[in-house]
Amino acid sequence: MLFKGLEVAQTGLSVQKYRMDIISSNLANANSVDDAGNPYRRKIPVFEEIVDNQGSLPLSKVAIKKVMQDNTPYKLKFDPTNPLADKKGYVKMPNVDPMREMVDMISATRTYEANLTAFNTHKEMLLKSIDIIKV
Secondary structure (H helix, E strand, C coil): CCCHHHHHHHHHHHHHHHHHHHHHHHHHCCCCECCCCCECCCEEEEEEEEEECCCCCCEEEEEEEEEEECCCCCEEEECCCCCCCCCCCEEEECCCCHHHHHHHHHHHHHHHHHHHHHHHHHHHHHHHHHHHHHC
């Protein structure tokens, strides 16, 4: 039971790292179109709560449930010289908005930092408790 706080913070750290990886992938593919003309589709992580009922207090942890594709419409770019352009001269581009991705990255980073602070605070409390018991 002593280390449950560390476990909870660790799950938060793990999912935020994974979220940052997905955001990085979205940013890296913001202009990617395959040879068939299919644009990259933005990915979104979906979190789920996992309740740990072992012990006297139930604890909520977090995990990645799945990674979904964002079904918002593709962006259209007017480029009649592009071989992937349709009859009207438009090329379908990925539905990734770099500004939105950067805001999500800042949010994920701040949440990661909050979980790291909680982890370190819990660790320090455990170490101080050990010091008190030693005396």
